[in-house]
Amino acid sequence: MEKNEWVRELLDDDKFHDECGVIGITSPGQKNVAKDIYFGLHSLQHRGQESAGIASNMYGNINCYKEMGLVQEVFNDDVMSKLPGDIGIGHVRYSTAGGSKVTNAQPIVVYSKFGSLALAHNGNLVNAVAMRNQMEDEGYIFQTDIDTEVIAALIARNLRNGTIEEAVQKTCRIAKGGFALVMTMGNKLIGVRDPHGIRPLCIGKTENGYILASESCVFALQGAKFVRDVKPGEMVVFEDGEMKSYMYGPEEYRMCSFEYVYFARTDSHIDGVGVYQSRREAGRILAREDKEDTEADLVIAVPDSGTVAAIGYAEESGIPFGEGFIKNRYVGRTFIQPTQEMRELSVMMKLNVLRENIEGKKIVMIDDSIVRGTTSVKIAKMLRDNGVKEIHMRISSPPVAYPCYMGIDTPDRDKLMAANKTIEEMREHIGVDSLKFLPVNGLKSCIGLGDNICTACFTGDYPVELIDQNYKTNKLFNDDRMVGEYDDIHAEDSKPTL
Numbered sequence: 001m002e003k004n005e006w007v008r009e010l011l012d013d014d015k016f017h018d019e020c021g022v023i024g025i026t027s028p029g030q031k032n033v034a035k036d037i038y039f040g041l042h043s044l045q046h047r048g049q050e051s052a053g054i055a056s057n058m059y060g061n062i063n064c065y066k067e068m069g070l071v072q073e074v075f076n077d078d079v080m081s082k083l084p085g086d087i088g089i090g091h092v093r094y095s096t097a098g099g100s101k102v103t104n105a106q107p108i109v110v111y112s113k114f115g116s117l118a119l120a121h122n123g124n125l126v127n128a129v130a131m132r133n134q135m136e137d138e139g140y141i142f143q144t145d146i147d148t149e150v151i152a153a154l155i156a157r158n159l160r161n162g163t164i165e166e167a168v169q170k171t172c173r174i175a176k177g178g179f180a181l182v183m184t185m186g187n188k189l190i191g192v193r194d195p196h197g198i199r200p201l202c203i204g205k206t207e208n209g210y211i212l213a214s215e216s217c218v219f220a221l222q223g224a225k226f227v228r229d230v231k232p233g234e235m236v237v238f239e240d241g242e243m244k245s246y247m248y249g250p251e252e253y254r255m256c257s258f259e260y261v262y263f264a265r266t267d268s269h270i271d272g273v274g275v276y277q278s279r280r281e282a283g284r285i286l287a288r289e290d291k292e293d294t295e296a297d298l299v300i301a302v303p304d305s306g307t308v309a310a311i312g313y314a315e316e317s318g319i320p321f322g323e324g325f326i327k328n329r330y331v332g333r334t335f336i337q338p339t340q341e342m343r344e345l346s347v348m349m350k351l352n353v354l355r356e357n358i359e360g361k362k363i364v365m366i367d368d369s370i371v372r373g374t375t376s377v378k379i380a381k382m383l384r385d386n387g388v389k390e391i392h393m394r395i396s397s398p399p400v401a402y403p404c405y406m407g408i409d410t411p412d413r414d415k416l417m418a419a420n421k422t423i424e425e426m427r428e429h430i431g432v433d434s435l436k437f438l439p440v441n442g443l444k445s446c447i448g449l450g451d452n453i454c455t456a457c458f459t460g461d462y463p464v465e466l467i468d469q470n471y472k473t474n475k476l477f478n479d480d481r482m483v484g485e486y487d488d489i490h491a492e493d494s495k496p497t498l
């Protein structure tokens with residue numbers, strides 16, 4: 001195992017990972033809004049731990065600082081003093097080990113004769129390669145390998161023929177995939193959600209201004225009131241304390257269901273649905289499916305991701321909830337080359353079994369998902385080694401069998417356990433007495449948004465055409481299509497709707 005893989009395994013709990021969290025704040029008259037961005041980024045740290053950045057805007061002049069590391073490692077008083085302004089945006093990023101470099105950190109700032117633009121992005125475009133290739137053919141030179149720069153470059157190009165509002169809408173109609181953008185230019189803060197609403201973005205109101213954030217958990221610390229979620233295909237523009245809304249092109253609404261399963265913080269609400277409530281209901285549904293045939297003494301969770309669903313399971317089943325593991329919350333990044341022995345113990349660095357709670361018992365163990373299954377195997381062994389009599393593993397999402405291309409870091413399909421084994425084979429491989437997953441209709445039911453969720457990593461039913469995948473693998477993509485779409489777009493089509 002390469003060192004990077006080890007570090008990744010140590011830190012990642014064998015989970016899907018959100019690639020980014022974004023925040024934007026406008027607070028007219030306040031000259032150091034970067035401080036509020038900094039605290040907001042702390043609330044979004046769970047969405048990305050590789051790099052952090054803030055761009056501040058003072059009368060259209062943009063200053064930006066970004067670096068590898070956690071928010072508290074990247075910023076200090078000296079750095080913050082160099083980020084003046086009453087508008088700012090911030091970003092935290094998770095990335096795979098290979099793409100983990102400061103040039104790929106955000107926000108991105110582009111300078112043009114029309115002004116400076118700072119942009120931060122959560123998500124992934126499914127046609128970034130195609131767009132990038134076309135722009136490179138036209139002579140554009142990119143400085144990073146992230147799709148955010150493609151978006152920024154297209155906006156800058158579109159500024160030749162219109163206002164920033166028109167340029168952003170024009171660009172967002174070309175960009176395909178899942179994206180939530182925050183940006184600032186001149187005296188404006190702008191937020192955009194992709195046409196399907198795959199990635200979340202919500203609006204909060206402070207005493208002086210507004211906040212845009214990936215998750216509503218940001219607002220409490222800022223003393224902000226939740227206003228609403230940005231709608232699929234909507235751009236919101238904040239200027240001089242006023243908000244305007246532009247619907248640039250909503251399509252079928254397909255919010256990422258994995259936000260509710262795992263990514264989002266438990267105290268967030270997304271599109272009117274409480275993350276806590278949806279996870280608890282997932283546990284309740286699992287318990288209802290089990291009622292007839294599972295006997296157990298205790299319900300435990302794999303902390304923290306399985307905890308809320310385990311509480312729901314216990315409530316519904318009447319089996320008591322207890323702690324089976326104690327989590328070490330201080331395992332951080334490591335630059336020490338591990339020994340083979342340490343690799344074997346990686347899960348134990350994060351989790352200790354509470355033997356007195358579980359010894360001799362029949363256990364229902366709840367986790368939120370199984371991705372590669374490597375951690376599940378180790379956890380099951382730890383329980384067996386500590387005298388558990390039976391392990392009934394319940395997963396509060398359906399089997400993950402497909403990669404995500406809309407902003408989530410996922411292994412290739414051949415690494416996903418559910419893509420390569422039957423549930424019975426998975427049970428046997430993990431070493432548990434029974435294994436059940438939340439069915440897809442159960443997932444829809446616990447979220448409560450009906451068919452308006454993306455379930456592609458469970459079903460393979462992607463809400464967008466995977467243009468770059470075809471482009472890279474089959475060369476099916478015809479560059480002319482993008483040119484056609486680009487030329488067909490008229491900014492006058494977009495009318496303010498507020």
Ligand code: SF4
Nearest residue numbers: 256257404454456457
């Ligand atoms: S494929 Fe899965 S992780 Fe990706 S957007 Fe859809 S539900 Fe979310």
